[in-house]
Amino acid sequence: MNRTFAILLSIFSVPFLLHAQKLPITWTKVATGVWKASIGQPQKFDLLGAAGIHPQTKALQTLGEADFPLPKVECIAELQQGKVYLRFPLEKEEQLFGLGLNFQTVNQRGRILDLHMDHYGGTDNGRTHAPVPFYVSSKGYGVLINSAEYLTVYAGTGLRTDSKHPPKIYNRNSDKDWDAQPYSDVMEILVPANGVEVYVFAGNSPMQAVQRYNLFNGGGVLPPKWGLGFTQRVPTLSTAADVRKEVADFKLHHFPLDFIGLEPGWQTKSYPCSFEWEPSRFSDPAAFIKEMKDSNSIRLNLWLNPYLSPSSQHYPQLTKYAGTHTVWNGLVPDLNMPQAVNLYKSIFTKNHINPGISGYKIDEVDGYDNWLWPDVTSFPSGISAMQMRQRFGLQLQSLTASWFKEKNIRTYGLVRGSNAGASSLPYVIYDDYYNHRDFITALCNSSFIGVLWTPEVRSSPTAEEWLRRMQAVCFSPMAMLNAWSDGTKPWTYPEVEQQVTDVANLRMQLLPYIYNAFAQYHFEGKPPVRAMNLADSFYYAGEATSAALNSVTNPYPLAIKQDIKDQFLLGDDLLVAPFFAGEQKRKVILPKGNWYNFYTGAYAGNGEVIEIPATLDHIPLYVRDGAIIPMIPAMERAPRKEEVWPLELRHFGAAAGKLSLYDDDGESFDYEKGRYMHYQFSVIKDANGKWQGSVTTDNPQQLSPQYNHFTFTFMGQ
């Protein structure tokens, strides 16, 4: 074999020295508005395969037929010394969003990204917790490179000599307009493999391209209702008694709580992990889990990293199905070997899922390099170390979710590494980085790439920052307090305790609205949190401010580009504009149409930039004209399926309104068999000019309705 191989190698080395060779591209329609091209010899281990996607073909059909959104002759692939070089044309003023979970920038045009699974290191360079190789254009199309290699993306930086729209030539000696980064009309991607699958998604808007992407990936996740309530994590060596006390403390403070996360100490060993309960802290896990659920309606989430401790009885069995390198001495399971998957499934099912655990926090599947397996690791399935790294978090999400799903139980957990195809996976990304502004930018960016992100609250140097962080996290996919190490509680700062409680209660009141937003994610592909760039008919020119030449800090006068990254939409109708600690005022960009203050109903503006003063009491929220916001009373936990709640419908503005509110049992997958219903609310003015609200339901499967009493509040009066 070795000899044949050597001969092949020597033959093969000849074409490597030739010029770049064009590779044919054939675009095949794979769903309505979605095309695929298999270029060269695509790799066996890609991203969508790891995510295990099931396209929602019917929902894609409802978005309608569309033309291929790019000029095909300008979509080019070449083979360069064993690597695929892709290029796509860019138009003037076209903006590009996505390309990984970025924390500081939104429009990626003009940037270079090495998409590489890693912890976020403070720079948007492609190394991030979700290095998703998908971008959506402001022109209304999306492109996915379905490759688990480390991709380099030149998002409109390269200057080809054969460019159709070459940049102007300046003489830096004499031309003031000389630009360190001249205009580029091309998107270029280097795939370090001899083949790749590319998907193109059509859209009449950036949102529609995102919808197609999410629907193609199975539709967005619909979390269990409890997953949208408040969550807290407890110190690593907490015992069952400590957890009971924490729950009691939350009750005492009337602070909402739906699930508790146990950190490493629930296990006998951690870093690497045994995945087994430590009996001195949890003597009867199943009984404790039941007690928590029955008496307090509290679910439990388990931290783990997926590296098996040598102390485990399963260690010898896994060695054959693990990588050549360990992480902190723990084996790295090759999740492409059925034996490894089956072993993990049996351990996790027996120890965690059967006793009633509701979800996981999957840690350290991202980086950083110094402890993750190196790129020289080999795995028994033949997957490369790099492919393994890009896919590992995705595979763990997909596998663990499937183990819950086999029991018809929805889960909702945390993960530190994700990638393309994750839309339907019930995990929210978190990390160790901790910049509040950047956390909100990440929230915006998550909406382009089919992932969820939580700007978790971990600690704070001041009461003000504590409040600002708590306010923002309550308008995110997971309202998480993760201050177990620091010890801060929601009520730690008495001067803002009331405001912190208020915003947590507001989150609880808005659960029907938030759940509806997730239903949209699932059935229509619209993400629950949305960057402003995904708002209807919204285009932000993103001014570039030229910065002064400075021989020390900016020797090539690089311009600074502006993005909208400090405000976002939650669902169709709410605009969230969080304050950051230290701010006395802020600007809010309102899209076209009338917008109203959520708290007062007052008119706020229309297609304009408003400036508002900071108050501690509220996180600024604006509501679209005619919107109906469904709310329940503030309770200390999310509604359970057997319960019946009154519903308040708040109508805003001067326009008539309609709301279709999705509902189901909130915890099983029966909705996939049609076991769901809608409430149809409408608000119109009667003949006397008075607002009138009405409600109808469709409930074909005769579900027991969660809401039985409807009150309309007209904020516009």
Added chain:
Amino acid sequence: MNRTFAILLSIFSVPFLLHAQKLPITWTKVATGVWKASIGQPQKFDLLGAAGIHPQTKALQTLGEADFPLPKVECIAELQQGKVYLRFPLEKEEQLFGLGLNFQTVNQRGRILDLHMDHYGGTDNGRTHAPVPFYVSSKGYGVLINSAEYLTVYAGTGLRTDSKHPPKIYNRNSDKDWDAQPYSDVMEILVPANGVEVYVFAGNSPMQAVQRYNLFNGGGVLPPKWGLGFTQRVPTLSTAADVRKEVADFKLHHFPLDFIGLEPGWQTKSYPCSFEWEPSRFSDPAAFIKEMKDSNSIRLNLWLNPYLSPSSQHYPQLTKYAGTHTVWNGLVPDLNMPQAVNLYKSIFTKNHINPGISGYKIDEVDGYDNWLWPDVTSFPSGISAMQMRQRFGLQLQSLTASWFKEKNIRTYGLVRGSNAGASSLPYVIYDDYYNHRDFITALCNSSFIGVLWTPEVRSSPTAEEWLRRMQAVCFSPMAMLNAWSDGTKPWTYPEVEQQVTDVANLRMQLLPYIYNAFAQYHFEGKPPVRAMNLADSFYYAGEATSAALNSVTNPYPLAIKQDIKDQFLLGDDLLVAPFFAGEQKRKVILPKGNWYNFYTGAYAGNGEVIEIPATLDHIPLYVRDGAIIPMIPAMERAPRKEEVWPLELRHFGAAAGKLSLYDDDGESFDYEKGRYMHYQFSVIKDANGKWQGSVTTDNPQQLSPQYNHFTFTFMGQ
């Protein structure tokens, strides 16, 4: 061809999915104490080929025979999916130096580096101006990976399941000694190509391994004497008259000056460049160059970046021999095509070298990514964009140096990108980064990897920092002021003008010593500036300080390692311990043996750490016991070959001393034909206990001696 290629590809894809395959390694002795292994199918375009090295085989012989310094069976290569995985064993306590021009760390053990040509971005991650894939071990051997690919180096971080020295297993739940980075016994390197050449250099010390590396690369550069004098650069749009004025200003202030650098505006066009003189600023370049040299003994250096402007008449001719992408609209010459080289040679010779220019400042051959050609660029020679990037600065150095050498003229210039094999190339690396401490760390690190670095002075917020930077740059390979943009002059801060002048004068006085250090670099391979880790019998344990766990900034309690990076040796006998702005005192680590204060001759210590108070007057310098430091009077320019100077010999300490002082014409390559001489100085105590100095010369070629009068000063009295 395309069809054959596709068939080959499809056959080839099978072995890619197999496990890692062992590649045989055969170590062949290529020089005394130097071995090479060709593993797999090494690439055509490597680093040493770009540098154009000529091993100094005789000098290597004088270092003596040596055994292969590593256990051969533990040096392993595997082919993993078309990539070569190399690994070498590491011993406990072994330290690793080199691996690129790092700015913040010295010992690289426990670090991961992606060796990638780039500007330095503030983190030692392998992206730097000289990503040299060479490391030297504290055990006394060196390893060079002669590859122009982007290499990933795991310098003792990987934990193999088959490790012979596995780390201890801890339970993070309960073991305080749990370490985020467990002990690793392996050096691992990923070469993204199917073959690679590896060189191993033996040594009885780290210094000897470095010597072998430098001698194998042709021996270190011997600069022209004027290159070691002081240099200043003038504002970009300076005219001939402006340059005359600058020279006059230096004369007026009696500040030394040997060469002046012209920034972009000497050309008709820059960014991209025409390489042609702008007649409105320099109407008769040859006459001006001659005037400068004849009347003031001033040489001229020309800034350029190597990207050809579309305005150039040569542009159409170069298009066929350039890359598919431009840099700022300028063509990137494929320096592997003789046509491109010949074109550049003819332009540079005609426009610059023939008229008398003395050297270049080669800018922007490093990065950053946003304006360099992207990795998707293809070049007519078939070199990949990545190989081109790793080699480009090296090739430009080698080519331009050869154009001067053809005229038997030494040059000495500046470059922003270098790599392995550069030891003999007459260029000093500089950059845009500007942290004084990190500049000194880079100075230390340059000594491991056969490159030169200047901690150039660009600007300063305070007089103190200005002085501190000027003091340090005077003890570096190029005493450069580069404040053309900022406008600061050596005399700008009156409160430190005297001290700045003093240290510049001291540099000029020490030129015989510094030139001798460079002669050692050339003939013996010992770098002129040396990290402490290269000092004889010197070993620094480099304590690791454990840092506190912090959920926000240090969630995995990573220890902080200590290095000696704020002091260095210049030549054999001087220890330089610069102060940084704001310091009131500092520690100096003195190696074993008695050390003496340069300024007073007083005993300073022996194998110990001393603490010294800051004074503005002097940069702390210590001299080895028995050392003889040769000095000339302070003059405003370096000695020219026709001149005769008196020489002072300063003897330090209590031990008898010897000094062999190299000399030659200081500007031609005649030394390669043996046209050099040595002065042999010795100092001994006579029968009365009085110091007596003596001098003999060897001057086989009857050179006209530069020094004719010798005075001994005994600092130990």
